Amino acid sequence: MNLKQLSQILDLSPTTVSRALNGYPEVSEETRLRVQAAAAKHGYRPNARAKGLATGRSMVIGHVIPSSSRHEMVNPIFGDFVAGAVKKYAEHGYDMMFTNADDTSIEDAYRSLFQRGAVDGVVLQGPKVNEPRIEVLTRMQVPFIVHGRSTGVSLPYDWIDVNNKSSFLRATRFLIDLGHRRIALINGLEDMDFAQRRRDGYLEALKQAGLSPDPALMRSAEMTEVYGHHETRDMLRLDDPPTAILTSSMISAIGVRRALDEAGLKMGRDVSVIAHDDDLSYLKNGQDVPIFTATRSSVRHAGELAAEMLIERIRAPHDPVKTRLLEAELVVGGSTGPAPNRF
Amino acid sequence: MNLKQLSQILDLSPTTVSRALNGYPEVSEETRLRVQAAAAKHGYRPNARAKGLATGRSMVIGHVIPSSSRHEMVNPIFGDFVAGAVKKYAEHGYDMMFTNADDTSIEDAYRSLFQRGAVDGVVLQGPKVNEPRIEVLTRMQVPFIVHGRSTGVSLPYDWIDVNNKSSFLRATRFLIDLGHRRIALINGLEDMDFAQRRRDGYLEALKQAGLSPDPALMRSAEMTEVYGHHETRDMLRLDDPPTAILTSSMISAIGVRRALDEAGLKMGRDVSVIAHDDDLSYLKNGQDVPIFTATRSSVRHAGELAAEMLIERIRAPHDPVKTRLLEAELVVGGSTGPAPNRF
DNA sequence: CTCGGTTTTCAAAGCGCTTTGGATGCCGGC
DNA sequence: GCCGGCATCCAAAGCGCTTTGAAAACCGAG
Numbered sequence: 001m002n003l004k005q006l007s008q009i010l011d012l013s014p015t016t017v018s019r020a021l022n023g024y025p026e027v028s029e030e031t032r033l034r035v036q037a038a039a040a041k042h043g044y045r046p047n048a049r050a051k052g053l054a055t056g057r058s059m060v061i062g063h064v065i066p067s068s069s070r071h072e073m074v075n076p077i078f079g080d081f082v083a084g085a086v087k088k089y090a091e092h093g094y095d096m097m098f099t100n101a102d103d104t105s106i107e108d109a110y111r112s113l114f115q116r117g118a119v120d121g122v123v124l125q126g127p128k129v130n131e132p133r134i135e136v137l138t139r140m141q142v143p144f145i146v147h148g149r150s151t152g153v154s155l156p157y158d159w160i161d162v163n164n165k166s167s168f169l170r171a172t173r174f175l176i177d178l179g180h181r182r183i184a185l186i187n188g189l190e191d192m193d194f195a196q197r198r199r200d201g202y203l204e205a206l207k208q209a210g211l212s213p214d215p216a217l218m219r220s221a222e223m224t225e226v227y228g229h230h231e232t233r234d235m236l237r238l239d240d241p242p243t244a245i246l247t248s249s250m251i252s253a254i255g256v257r258r259a260l261d262e263a264g265l266k267m268g269r270d271v272s273v274i275a276h277d278d279d280l281s282y283l284k285n286g287q288d289v290p291i292f293t294a295t296r297s298s299v300r301h302a303g304e305l306a307a308e309m310l311i312e313r314i315r316a317p318h319d320p321v322k323t324r325l326l327e328a329e330l331v332v333g334g335s336t337g338p339a340p341n342r343f
Numbered sequence: 344m345n346l347k348q349l350s351q352i353l354d355l356s357p358t359t360v361s362r363a364l365n366g367y368p369e370v371s372e373e374t375r376l377r378v379q380a381a382a383a384k385h386g387y388r389p390n391a392r393a394k395g396l397a398t399g400r401s402m403v404i405g406h407v408i409p410s411s412s413r414h415e416m417v418n419p420i421f422g423d424f425v426a427g428a429v430k431k432y433a434e435h436g437y438d439m440m441f442t443n444a445d446d447t448s449i450e451d452a453y454r455s456l457f458q459r460g461a462v463d464g465v466v467l468q469g470p471k472v473n474e475p476r477i478e479v480l481t482r483m484q485v486p487f488i489v490h491g492r493s494t495g496v497s498l499p500y501d502w503i504d505v506n507n508k509s510s511f512l513r514a515t516r517f518l519i520d521l522g523h524r525r526i527a528l529i530n531g532l533e534d535m536d537f538a539q540r541r542r543d544g545y546l547e548a549l550k551q552a553g554l555s556p557d558p559a560l561m562r563s564a565e566m567t568e569v570y571g572h573h574e575t576r577d578m579l580r581l582d583d584p585p586t587a588i589l590t591s592s593m594i595s596a597i598g599v600r601r602a603l604d605e606a607g608l609k610m611g612r613d614v615s616v617i618a619h620d621d622d623l624s625y626l627k628n629g630q631d632v633p634i635f636t637a638t639r640s641s642v643r644h645a646g647e648l649a650a651e652m653l654i655e656r657i658r659a660p661h662d663p664v665k666t667r668l669l670e671a672e673l674v675v676g677g678s679t680g681p682a683p684n685r686f
Numbered sequence: 687c688t689c690g691g692t693t694t695t696c697a698a699a700g701c702g703c704t705t706t707g708g709a710t711g712c713c714g715g716c
Numbered sequence: 717g718c719c720g721g722c723a724t725c726c727a728a729a730g731c732g733c734t735t736t737g738a739a740a741a742c743c744g745a746g
Contacts, residue, residue: 345731345733346733357733361733361734361735362734365734389732390731390732393733393734394734396731396732397735398733398735
C-alpha cells in the first residue's frame, strides 16, 4: 500500500493525502479525518526511503563500531549507553543505525555513513586523546556529539561527559582520608581520554596529600574481569602491596574481589576497593546497600542526554556548541574501610 | 556529489556511470576504469536512499529492542550477539538498524520497520514460549531469523539456537555424578524459551537419576548479579541447603559466588557451581583455567551465524527453512567438586 | 560497400514520497 | 453582478538512483 494507491481509494490526490497525514493546514479537517481513518484501516506506512529522498533527511542516527577492537561494541557500557539513546531517538522519530568498520577505515565509515545519506547525524563513542575523528566530522559538517571528550582537540564540538577527573580525585581522597597510603589504580586503556582523566584525578589527589605515585601500583588495560583479577594478584605479591584499589569499572572490580578472596583477604577490611560504577542495569551495585564503594554515574542516562543533544544539533546546525558535564556521586558501600596496619 | 554531476564531469550518461560502478558487463573496461577513478577522486558515494528506492532493497537489517523490559537491550548477551552479527552484515554490505518499541507495540514495530521499507529482514531475539511475533512475521512475509526457538509455535521458521536442554542435562548429570543430590537451579525468566529448555534438561537429568525436584531449589528471574546473590543467600538458609547450584548466566554466577563468600563457604568445595557461559568477550570465564565450570557457547558466534543465515534467507526467500542447533561444551573449572558430607 | 551481429552508450521511465505553483470553488463586499 | 480573498485541492516537478528499450558505433564476413 503506497501513497498513490491510498489516494485513489480516497479519490483524492497524493498531494492532499500527504498533507493530511503530515499535519499541514491547507486541508479541511473533514478530509484529514477521512484520510487518517483510511490510512489506519489499510495499514499505510509511508516508505521511509522515498520520504527520505524527498525530504533530504533520513531520520536515522548512526553509530560506528570498530570491529578490531573487539570489546568496544560488546562492552556492556556501550550497551547501556545505546539503550538510553535509542529510547530518546524513538521519541523523536529517529532510528538508530550501526555500521561496522575496521580500525583503519573508521573515519571512512563515518564519512560514508553520512555522505551516502544514510544518517542525519552520528555519535562518536570512546574518544581517545587527540581523537582525529572529531576534526574529520567537523570538516564534513556532520552533526555529531561526542560521548566523552578529547584532550588535545582544540576545535569546539558538542560533548557530554562525566567529570572523570573530579570523581577519581574524590574517590582517591576518600581513601586517603581513611588512612590509605598505598593506593593502586586499575585503570582502563590510557589512550582513552576518560582513562587519562581518571588517572589525572588520582594523581592530583595523591599530590594534594603529599604522596608520590608508585608506577607499580598503576595499571592500565581493557577493563575485564580477568584483568582486574590478574593485576590485583600481581600487586598483592609486591613487597609493599596496596591497601586500597581504585578500579575503572565494576567488571574489573569483580575480578579484584576474586583475587582478594583467593588471597584470603577480606574486602573492606584488609583491602579497600572503590570502583567506577556506570550503573548498568543488569549489573547493579547491590540492592539497597552498595556492594562496592563507587563513583556512580548512569551511562544510560548519558545516552539519553546525548541523544537529545544530538537531535537538537540536527535541528539547529549553527547553534553555538553545547556541552554537558555530569558529576558522579560517591556512594559508600562495604568495600572500603580504614587502612589496616597503621603504625 | 551525485551521479548526475559525476556523469557530467565524465561526459557520460548517468546510465553508463551507474553501470560502470556496479560492475555490469555492458561497459568497456576502459570506461569503467575512467569512471572508477573519477568516483574515487571526487569521493562519490551513491545515495543510499535513492539506491534503495530504485532497487527496492534497503541493505539494512533490523533489530527491535523492547524498551519496557529494560534489560533486554542492555543485556550483555545481546551486545555480544549483535557484535557478531554486525560484523557479518558489514561483510555483505548490510547495515544494522535498531528500533525501540514498548512492549505493547512490539509487533507493530516489526511491521512498521519492514513495511515502510526501512529494512530487508529482521532478527527476532529473546523468543518466549509461544512467541506470537513469529506468526506475525511469517504472515507479513518478512525475511527473519529467530535467535532461539519457541516451543508451541508449529510454523516452520529459520532459527539458530544452542541446545539448552542437552547442555543443562549434561551439567546436571555431571553434578549428580559428583555425588550431589541437592542441586539448585537459578534460571532466567521462565517465560523465555531458553530458560524453559534449560529447566527441562535439569529436570530430565534429575529424573534419570531417580531424584525428585524440589521447588524450593528452583528459582527464576532476570539474570542479574544481585539476583544470583539473593537467591543463593536465600537457599543457603534452608534446612537442607543445596550442595550444588546451576545458574543460567555468568553474571548471576558471580552473585552466587558473592553469597557463598559471605556465608564463609568455599566454592567448589562446600558448594559446587556451574554457570552457563555465553563466552562474552569482556567477561571471560578465566584466562587459561576456567573460573567456573560451565556450559559454554559463544553467543557472538551465534550472532555471526544468524546474520549469515538471514542474509541467505533474504537472497532466497523461498528456500526451505533452515535451522541450526549448536552444542554447548562443558568446560570444567574450579567451581565444582565432589559433594561434601557424604554419609 | 553493405549488412547482420556485437559492443557500447544513452534517453527516459519509474521507485514513492514532498512541495511548488497553480487551479477551483465559494464566500461576502461593493 | 463582479471581484478579491480565502479555503481546498491538485498536477507536475524533483529527490538520486536503476533499468528498460533503443540508438549509435564498430566489427568482420560476404
